[in-house]
Amino acid sequence: MKAAAAGYIRANDLPHAISLLEQSRGEARILAGGQSLIASLNLRLAGETALIDINGVAELSGIELVGEQLRIGALTRHRELASSDLVARHVPAIAQAAPLIAHAAIRNRGTIGGSLAYADPAAELPACMLALDAQIVVRGPAGERRVRAGDFFVDLFTTDLAEDEMIVAVEVPVAVAGERQATMELARRSGDYALAGIVLVDRPSGVRAAFFGVGPTPILATGAMAAIDRGASPDEAAALLEGDLQPLDDVHAPAAVRLHLARVLLRRALAATRS
Amino acid sequence: MSDTAQSFPTRVDISLTVNGEPVDARVDVSRHLVDFLRLDLGLTGAHAGCEHGVCGACTLQVDGEIVRGCLMLAAQLDGAEVWTVEGLTETGALADLQAAFVERNALQCGFCTPGMLFAAADILAQGGQPSRVAIREHISGNYCRCTGYEAVVDAIETVAGARARGEEVSA
Amino acid sequence: MTINFGNPDRPNSYIGRTVPRPNARRLVEGRGRYVDDIVLPRMLHVAFVRSPHAHARILSVDTQEAAAVRGVRRIFTGTELAEHCTPWVAVLAHLKGLKSAPQHALAVDRVTWTGEAVVAVVADSRAAAEDGAALVEVEYDPLPVVTDIRTALDAATPLIHPDLGDNLTFRRLHEQGEVDTVFAEAHTVVEASFKTGRHTGVCLEPRSILADYNPAEGQMTVHHSTQAPHMMQSIIARHLDLPEGKVRVICGDVGGSYGIKVHVYPDEMATAAIAKAMGRPVKFIADRIESFTTDIHARDHEIDARIAIDGEGKILAIDVDDWTGIGPYSVYPRTSAIEGNQVVNLCGGPYDFAAYRARTTVVLQNKTPTCQYRAVGHPIAAAITEGLVDFAAEALGMDPVEIRRRNLIKDDAYPYTSPANMRFEGLSHHASLAKLLELMDYDGLRAEQAALREKGIYRGIGIASFIELTNPSPFMYGIGGARISAQDGCTVRMDPDGSVVAMSGVTEQGQGTEAMLAQVVAEAVGVPVGRVKVITGDTQTTPYGGGTWASRGAGIGGEAALQAGLALKESILTVAASMLQASAEGLDIVDGAVADKATGEARMPLEELGRIVYFRGDTLPKGLPRELVQTRHFITSDYPFAFTNGVQASYLEVDTETGFVKLLKHWCVEDCGRVINPQLVDEQIRGGIVQGIGGALYEECHYDEDGQLLNANMADYLVPMAAEMPDMVIGHVETPTKESVLGAKGAGEAGTAGAPAAVMNAINDALRPLGGRVTEMPFTPARILAALGTV
Structure with missing residues (x-):
């Protein structure tokens, strides 16, 4: 089947993405890796939604050690999780999970933020966040908030995200000695x-x-x-x-x-x- | 649809390179990359086998990485560098793999083959001599309903060995 | 003329050698030309509104909103389309009692399965057609749904087609010998029930058709992804009220078929009818979701079976009660009774025994129609037979190999007629088994298995002998009234440059038909294989033929090509003899040149002969025959079918904690007669094995009780992928058929025929020490854990 997207805008930066979300009043969705979203658009299961493409928003990428936490940008691809030394050293559960996600071509596009927002109960990364007691960093028009993974996944394909919010990063506690x-x-x-x-x-x-x-x-x-x-x-x-x-x-x-x-x-x- | 959502354009302009050639296009935002290549550019080497990202027949290269062509929208391609089997045939980048596929009969109907070649090239790009298990794992996102996969694994293994030994495989 | 196949050094010895496929390079370069790659001027696209109900009355259809969609050009309801395309009833006269209901291209007043096409929306693009289809409003009145096979004939079960009187479409009972007496008196009787999962073909290229009707010429040209172009020509002509001669079916590259693309599909007929009605080219490419609900399904069988043996393990009798559900219609024109009929024909096939009873009961259901898919009925018959044989061996504490040695038909017993009345010209079960055991090091594997069991690792070895029906005669379809050619033809022509063009009625689906034809013709004529251009898949240019199904391409199409090539050689030598003042008998053609037969010395290149014949015919004697085009046809006549045989082995490990199966290795030794191209045959076997493994481990169409297909997508319908598949060792025994000079039988289905039984037996071999047994395919972790009593 052929996708039926209602519109598309490339977000220039994070504030732009948030303002587009706010303007769309729930009728647009964030397009990150798109590996689930575009499939559901093609199957015409996603409704006639508009798309806010965040792939050009550089500030959403990257993995860095911040104190006792590893901060992983929402746009970080599964491939990067699988190959990151920081991830392997500090959160090996994620390093082990990433190669299990689909296949190479999917891992090159799929993002951690997308996986968490999609909240497939059979997916690896949401469970990683839960086990690691990570915080999901969420931003909307009202600013940024942090949601513990245990509070984030509400139901089948349902998260704590409001319709004008998006995931910007996750903050994962690093493994302690002996862990x-x-x-x-x-x-x-x-x-x-x-x-x-x-x-x-x-x-x-x-x-x-x-x-x-x-x-x-x-x-x-x-x-x-x-x-x-x-x-x-x-x-x-x-x-x-x-x-x-x-x-x-x-x-x-x-x-x-x-x-x-x-x-x-x-x-x-x-x-x-x-x- | 509300007024605000209608402000999202339904057609966008993109400038990109496809197989090394500059392309400017105005595309419907619903059009995925495979349809863009096939319908707008006449590049029919990438095949639409499922259009939900599972079969791998549309696997090709965007910005140096293999992707599912059906899981990217053409609208996302502004500034991108896209390579299809037609382009990499012209550059000769796949020549040894293609020769090995023909020699080993690692294709039957050929519908999966362009995508399979991209998956194969991807593991070969990592260098060295991957194990058969690693090869099987790396192409496990690409359906082939004809061969039973063994010939494909053989062909990739052969090329990996030849490349590791620095040999030229004649095209 | 004959060919000394025993001499590998003979001139032009292409038959028996691995020759690269002429079309492979094109395909690896992305230069294939599949139907969806073809774009014609003013081409339209059609998308179908499909039934969401398994059974319902259509109350109303409202197309107003859909018609207003930008790009939508026309909308056809079932009633409207029925004016352009007549319905069909899929029966065959020789399958006594087979009945089915008239089926339309689009449902007219009632839908009978989820996915049945109801309305056709024609638009400038597929996307616009889908936009329109989404807005068509169809009002349905749901009717009771029939899904269960075993209760389909119960009085309380509603009738799918009341006019038929019941839900029974076909029943056949075959009985040979005193079955009940033998069972009553046998030393040991073993019973088992089997299920094979309803599955489907999943061709990577979906079904595709581009119909182009030119009203000015009254000409219909159909680009079709099909296995049987001439059959489709006849059927399109008949149901669209066109003269057969005004329908041309062109079949270019086909992205996999496996039997899926040899049937008549309502949506494809609708596409052709719409093209005729609108006078424009119309394309239909099934999307993956509609492929799952509309491509034929197969193998939906439930079987109760038993075997009687004596104390030495000799098989005395086999008794099989097979039940199968085929959906709401028998599929046109080959019918959906063939699969059950094959189960009756094939059970017990490899074995020498006397008393046999088999019954198949073919019932209607509100599910996707089933029909012939690769190895029709064979995997079912092999699973029943080989499962029973293994259980019998277990009952006697006998090794599975030993019980087969004692019962396989002896290699010198041919010709042989089986208790199912199948006639075997020449098979090699014992030689094949011996070769298999050697290839796999059976004793070594048994020792390894035993050693690992000590460590709590459960590995299993499964053996499965099988027979395969190939090279069908008109006894398969023609005698039943279907216009499906069992004969095939080949036209071979030499052009002025000495190159050869061969046109054949068999088709290329990726299995290497064109390579096979090229090497047969090259050897027959005496030219380098690269000088042969093969043309297939065009009803207007190739000789009339059957196409590709039932493993007939090499055995029938190959023999026609051989005979045509030999005839062309004779014609060439007639001219050459005149030019060289020699006797034709003393000349040969070697490597593209006329040569002296005795010495091999080249006398004249073919291009010189071509130059003279085509441009300087004045220099040849008046009246000298100079027909450098020859056509020959071939049909089998001594046997209804050329049976082949083989034996497979699976080695695997069961994780008894999780129920997961890891395939370690697989072997197959098969006998397809003369092997024309060893590599192509081996790869047919390998590909076939993996499709068989799909049925054994993964593939199953899950329906709920409302007739909804629950896993109609590629993520939920599992097919074998590279990571889980084993390496496969293939060996051959060659018993050529004497019906043809070429001696080739078919090889395309052998892998699929035996693999599920081998895997089943291997799993049960692994589970045996723990007391579990599985007989319901696919063998999922859930079913294996259930067999172990874990969950």
Whole structure:
């Protein structure tokens, strides 16, 4: 099918993008990497939306270490996440996640901001943000605000973003001494959305396990996390995932299978971070 | 549609280079890159296989990187440098790969082939001798329904080896 | 004339050699010419409004708003289009009792599957046509939906076509021997139920047609991505009320077909009818989403089967009850009963046994129509047969190879007629199995498997023998009344420069038909292969033929080309003998020159002969035949089909925790008779295997109970990709058919026929120590975990 876009403007800079968003009163969307948005436009699933192209907004790109946080610009491509030394050193969970996203040609265009704003519950990066307890830096006409990942992903393909707001960056706490991270997933084919996935952040102060593909949003497995922190065995912790996750039946796997796979992943991720 | 959204233009002017040649065009903002190349420029080497970014038949090069042609809009191409299979055939950049594909019969119907060549060239550009696993992984975003992939992997492996040894593969 | 195939050093020995495809370089340079690449003056595009309901009455159609869209030129409802295109009923006389309902190019008063075309919107561009289609208002009254196969015939199930009286479109029972008695008295009886997933072809180039009607000449020219140009010529003529001679079908590059593009599709017929009605070229390129709901599906089967064996593992009887759902219509003109019929014909095919019963029940459903897709019925029959054989071996504690050795038809037993009444001219099951075991180092793999099991790694080895039906005679379609040619022809011509042009009725879909034809003609005439230009896919210029299906291109088209080439050689030598004052019998053509047969000494280049014949014919004796164009046709007549055989093996590892399968390696030894081009044959086998693996592991059209296709996109309908596919080792045994000089049988479907059974048996081999078993394809993690009792 052929896309039906209602209009297109290239934003010159961030204020321009925000003002276009504000003017459009919800009838325009930010075009970042476009790897989901243009597909849905082509399928005529996105409605007749206008597009604000932010690809020329240089201030949205780049990865830098700011104190104890890694600041990743919204326009940072998946390919850059996969090849960044800073990411590999300070947030290895993201470095492990990036190559799992689709395929090379997609990773060259897809952006972290786009992935988070799209909020596909089976996507890797939203779960990374959740496990890493990252802050999503959001800007609108009223200025900038920071939203914790745990508050950002509201529902299926739904975030805390207002219609006149956009993501400008994420701020991710860097790994502390002794911290181990693991991102793992079980996908039918390389690059597919996973049947289940886990981002495990194993800190001396406590473990955070975020799952993807097993609910309407990425989900923090708080029950299992608490059990692990109490010294429960991986099997015991895995058993608690039934209360933590909300997998759904779909054409790729029944909910029970997704839950089972999440349990396997928790055991495997723990084995990896504690080996 | 509100009045404000109507202020978003539905056609935009772009200036870019395609296969090294300057192109100026006014494009409908809904037109994706593959249709722009095929319908406006007559470059039919890139194929539209799914138009939702999965099959890889439209894979080509924008600003030095491989992309899905169906997941970029022509409107986004102002200032871009686009290379298609036609252009890289003329420059000879794909000559050894193309020769290896023909020699190994790494194509049957040929519909996936231009996109597959771009994916192949992309891993070869990383240099060295990639493993078969790495080659398979790198082309795993490109559907081929005919070959079963093995011949494609063989052809890429052969070219990687020849390049690593500094050999010329005759076109 | 004959060719000494046993001598690889014979002159012009192209047959049996890997020769590069003449069209490959064009394709790697992006110079292919697929239908969507063709642009004609004043060309219009059509997009279709499709039914969102699986079954509904059409109450009203409002096109007013759509007609106002800029660029929309005309809109056709089903009623309007019915004035330009007559409906069809897809039955074949030899399939007794087969019935179907009249089908229109656009639904007229009722829709019967989700995706059925209802309204056609014609516009200046595809985008404008889609804009218009989005605004067409169709009011529907939903009707009860039939989706389940096994209850389709129940009295409580609504009728899809009340005029037919029931939802049964075809049923065939074949029985040979005292089946019930044998089962009652057998040492061991093993039963199993199988399911094959409804799947589809996913040609990377979607279905494409560009119909161009010129009213001034009354001429319809159709550029079509098809496997059967002459069949389409006949059908377009008939249903659009045109003389057959006024319809020309041109088939350029085809971006994959695999059986998908050998059928008549309502939207394509609509496109041609619209072109005629409007007197302008009209293009229809299916988009990917409509491809999933309108390309034919296949292999939607549920089977209960059992096998009786004696204490030594000898097969005594096989009993198969096959049920299949084909959607709401039998697909025109080949019908949708063939697949079930093939299951009946092919089950037990590799084995020597006496008592056989098979029944197929073909029912209607409100789903996308199914029809012939690569290896029609074979993967199903192979899965049933090879699954049963493995389960029987398990029951006796016998090695899967040993039970096959004891039961495969002996290599010296031919000709042989199977209990399904299939006649085999010459097969090589035992030689093929022996070669397979050697290639794969069977004993070594078994040792490795056992060692790894000690470490909790579950690997499996699966073997699957199979037969493949190729080179069909008119017994396949012609005797049933379909105008589908089983014969094929080739015209070969020498031009003044000594080059040769060959025009053939078989078509190129990427499998290498044109390379095969070029090398056959080059050898037959005696010219370098590069001097042969092959033309296919044009009903106006090529001899009348069937096209490409049922693995007939090499065996039938190749033999016609060989005979035409030999005839041309004879004509050339007649002229040469006169010019050289020699006897034609003493001359040969070697490497593009007339040569002395005894010494091989070149006497005259063909371009000199061409110069004389075409420009200085005055110097030749009056009355000397100088016909440098020859046409020959070929049709099989001794056997209805040329059966081939082969055997495959799969080696894989099951992650018993996740249910994921990792394919490690795959082997196939097959016997397609004379191998004309080893590389092309091997790649047909490899590509076929991977399509078979698709059915085994990934591919499934998921429908809900309302008849909605839930995964009609490429992200959710999974096909095999490079990362998960194994390397494949291919070997050959050659038993040429004696029906032709060339001796070639088909090879295009062998890979697909056997791969699913091999993978299934390998998974079950891996699971055996844990007590699990899978028989429902595709073998997803969910199904494997269920078999293991995990979830």
